Amino acid sequence: MTKESEGHRIDLENVTQEFHARGTTSGFMTAVDGVSFSLTSEAAQVVSLVGQSGSGKSTIARIILGLQKPSSGSVTYDGNDIYRLSRSASNDYRRQVQPVFQDPYAIFNPVYRVDRVLWKAAHKFGVAKNRAAAEERIEESLSAVRLDPAQVLGRYPHQLSGGQRQRIMLARVHLLRPSFIIADEPVSMLDAQVRKSFLDILLDFGEKYRMTTLFITHDLSTVSYLGGEMMVITNGKVVEQGAVRTVMADPSHPYTRLLLDSVPRPDPDQRWTDRITVDDKGDQILVDQP
Amino acid sequence: MTDRVSVPDDILQISDLTVRYSSRPGTPAAVDGVDLAVRRGEILGVAGESGSGKSTLAVALLRLLKRPGRVTGGSILFRPRDSAEVDLLRVGDKTLRGLRWRNLAYLPQGSMNSLNPVARIRDQFADVIVEHAPQRRGELAELVPRLLGTVGLPARVGGMYPHELSGGMRQRVLMAICIALEPDLIIADEPTTALDVTIQRVILQTLSDLRNDFGVTLILISHDMGVHAQLADRVAVMYEGRIVEVGDTRQIFKDPQDPYTRALIESIPTIEERKAS
Numbered sequence: 001m002t003k004e005s006e007g008h009r010i011d012l013e014n015v016t017q018e019f020h021a022r023g024t025t026s027g028f029m030t031a032v033d034g035v036s037f038s039l040t041s042e043a044a045q046v047v048s049l050v051g052q053s054g055s056g057k058s059t060i061a062r063i064i065l066g067l068q069k070p071s072s073g074s075v076t077y078d079g080n081d082i083y084r085l086s087r088s089a090s091n092d093y094r095r096q097v098q099p100v101f102q103d104p105y106a107i108f109n110p111v112y113r114v115d116r117v118l119w120k121a122a123h124k125f126g127v128a129k130n131r132a133a134a135e136e137r138i139e140e141s142l143s144a145v146r147l148d149p150a151q152v153l154g155r156y157p158h159q160l161s162g163g164q165r166q167r168i169m170l171a172r173v174h175l176l177r178p179s180f181i182i183a184d185e186p187v188s189m190l191d192a193q194v195r196k197s198f199l200d201i202l203l204d205f206g207e208k209y210r211m212t213t214l215f216i217t218h219d220l221s222t223v224s225y226l227g228g229e230m231m232v233i234t235n236g237k238v239v240e241q242g243a244v245r246t247v248m249a250d251p252s253h254p255y256t257r258l259l260l261d262s263v264p265r266p267d268p269d270q271r272w273t274d275r276i277t278v279d280d281k282g283d284q285i286l287v288d289q290p
Numbered sequence: 291m292t293d294r295v296s297v298p299d300d301i302l303q304i305s306d307l308t309v310r311y312s313s314r315p316g317t318p319a320a321v322d323g324v325d326l327a328v329r330r331g332e333i334l335g336v337a338g339e340s341g342s343g344k345s346t347l348a349v350a351l352l353r354l355l356k357r358p359g360r361v362t363g364g365s366i367l368f369r370p371r372d373s374a375e376v377d378l379l380r381v382g383d384k385t386l387r388g389l390r391w392r393n394l395a396y397l398p399q400g401s402m403n404s405l406n407p408v409a410r411i412r413d414q415f416a417d418v419i420v421e422h423a424p425q426r427r428g429e430l431a432e433l434v435p436r437l438l439g440t441v442g443l444p445a446r447v448g449g450m451y452p453h454e455l456s457g458g459m460r461q462r463v464l465m466a467i468c469i470a471l472e473p474d475l476i477i478a479d480e481p482t483t484a485l486d487v488t489i490q491r492v493i494l495q496t497l498s499d500l501r502n503d504f505g506v507t508l509i510l511i512s513h514d515m516g517v518h519a520q521l522a523d524r525v526a527v528m529y530e531g532r533i534v535e536v537g538d539t540r541q542i543f544k545d546p547q548d549p550y551t552r553a554l555i556e557s558i559p560t561i562e563e564r565k566a567s
Binding site for chain 1: 514
């Protein structure tokens with residue numbers, strides 16, 4: 001295993017993903033179109049990937065997690081193609097890159113107790129020498145996400161709220177201390193207050209344990225709250241990237257400007273004066289001049 | 291903002307409306323003695339956090355309240371264009387059926403669950419029209435494409451099933467069904483929640499067109515103060531089942547009178563850099 005201090009990196013190079021699609025002229029639709037970017041754990045940071053539904057952002061998450069081999073292009077981890085790793089390197093990758101998904105309901109098997117996701121992870125990645133030590137680590141991780149171990153251990157998924165379940169996934173992250181977190185819309189099903197506490201824990205972990213997070217969302221206020229870097233994706237292409245502050249203050253791509261403009265401003269003196277139209281597939285947006 | 295007629299012509303007059311979900315003593319009412327007048331042709335925003343009673347208010351207006359919820363007091367006077375004033379809480383089921391869609395329409399939250407998954411879009415229009423305005427059955431072939439066009443959808447959507455449409459398109463189909471029988475009043479409950487910002491903007495734009503082009507009165511329920519700032523003529527702010535403040539949108543945002551309204555406006559997460567611009 002590489003030394004922690006050196007840091008790890010994930011590089012996407014010219015990644016393209018096509019899917020079969022009926023009704024299109026070519027028989028294919030391009031979900032991800034020649035995307036390249038790098039994530040490094042050397043300087044822990046949050047990188048938000050922003051786009052609307054159908055833009056290809058979740059496909060990118062699946063590709064990085066090794067769940068969807070791209071049609072072309074490469075994803076490398078410390079220089080090695082993640083789809084050709086040896087078994088031990090693959091295990092290391094799967095420990096170092098941890099997902100947090102959108103739906104706090106779908107992720108749990110309803111017939112098992114919720115702590116199973118923690119026990120399984122502890123066992124698979126050997127985080128502790130014996131059961132007692134593992135239990136101690138699990139309790140510690142639950143406390144780190146502000147859950148009371150006595151309240152959640154031994155419970156079934158339906159006995160916990162959506163916010164509690166999402167925090168269990170964060171506890172799993174805490175247990176494994178990966179270098180990268182791939183978070184796909186983790187807060188979109190949570191209400192405002194629970195959302196804020198989730199984001200605070202995530203930011204806290206990033207700093208404390210030097211984790212780099214790829215945060216996938218369509219919500220610009222969440223991106224603004226997280227800070228760090230952002231990339232804007234539309235129709236499978238990354239059209240703009242940079243520091244959140246810079247991009248939001250001075251967007252260079254028209255699509256980014258449109259996104260920022262479309263957040264309803266809470267000021268009746270700054271109403272929209274132009275109109276937008278969407279084509280009938282719902283994926284092309286045009287601005288009509290007033 | 292458009293000039294308003296000097297004598298307010300109220301389409302809806304809610305007086306002392308109280309709704310409870312439990313009859314146990316000590317449990318608070320979900321809607322607690324609400325008085326509210328809605329002016330004909332306006333867009334009235336109803337704001338408040340989750341649990342403030344705004345959706346309960348909407349379903350009570352529509353007489354769609356489910357048990358154990360029940361109205362324990364008050365009246366809701368509705369004055370449609372072409373018929374006599376009625377108290378929505380006291381009309382019989384038959385009269386109520388006559389009012390629904392023709393005079394009073396509902397645009398629900400979560401368009402995902404509001405369309406029949408096994409019927410083509412045009413047949414869902416037919417359901418509403420045949421049931422509530424059977425004399426217009428003959429116009430269907432011409433009416434459906436025109437209504438879809440009004441909300442910016444192509445005619446071929448009529449032949450599609452709900453799963454073939456995106457969330458934003460489904461929401462627009464519901465809007466088209468809402469206006470099919472030219473109602474006087476539409477109650478829209480969080481019509482843009484869970485949609486992408488650009489699609490949300492298209493929906494808001496379309497709602498504004500409905501008012502401007504057809505003179506529909508709109509009650510717009512939303513927790514998003516940005517939506518109210520963009521669209522509403524007046525805003526009513528709800529908190530713990532009561533309306534704490536009603537006023538012109540500009541006054542609500544620029545000069546809020548109630549401390550809760552002030553807190554609500556201050557708590558809006560902004561994209562920080564915009565403030566500087």
